[in-house]
Amino acid sequence: MFVLVELKDTVRILPSSFKCKLNDVIADELNKKLANKVYKDVGLCIALYDITKIEESYIFPGDGASHTKVTFRFIVFRPWMEEILIGKIRSCSPEGVHVTLGFFEDIIIPPHKLQHPSRFDQMEQAWVWIYKTADGETHDLFMDQGEEIRFRVVKEIFKETPLPTAPNASRDVDGKPEAKNKAPYVLHGSIDESGLGLLTWWQNT
CATH class of the missing domain: 2.40.50.140 (Nucleic acid-binding proteins)
Structure with missing residues (x-):
């Protein structure tokens, strides 16, 4: 009924969160964005399971926030057929x-x-x-x-x-x-x- 799905995303972090641990901020942002959302051929996203890769963060001109590419695994509701x-x-x-x-x-x-x-x-x-x-x-x-x-x-x-x-x-x-x-x-x-x-x-x- 529940599966782990590997996903990738770019997380935008506001300057007000720079003082917090990067992993914690990324986890919060991913849960806000994905929890209780449905995506085609993936299922209903429930909660973040873990973060497997964090790449370098970038700040673009005119945007004080940082942008970080991450790879992570999410717990997803998607029953298999005949379950x-x-x-x-x-x-x-x-x-x-x-x-x-x-x-x-x-x-x-x-x-x-x-x-x-x-x-x-x-x-x-x-x-x-x-x-x-x-x-x-x-x-x-x-x-x-x-x-x-x-x-x-x-x-x-x-x-x-x-x-x-x-x-x-x-x-x-x-x-x-x-x-x-x-x-x-x-x-x-x-x-x-x-x-x-x-x-x-x-x-x-």
């Missing part, structure tokens, strides 16, 4: 079940990836698994907001960002992330197999 995660139902809509992990909310389980057969209840605004027992009886199992749900990651969608996408290449993080009103990183989940879905469904089986 099983546990989250909570944030809401339901005709488009599917929307799931949150607490720190990441752009997860959807589309209708064709729910247990079969399922239907959307407009009145309750919830998806319902029509569960049929061995003796032929049916029970409506509602997927209510706040319920814990176990799902399999089956797809990821990245929006365009300025980062390069070459495999195994160090990435320069200069550039602006996607606009705040868009979801730059979306996960699709699946619960259409035994053991997946609401945790309460399987507690007594």
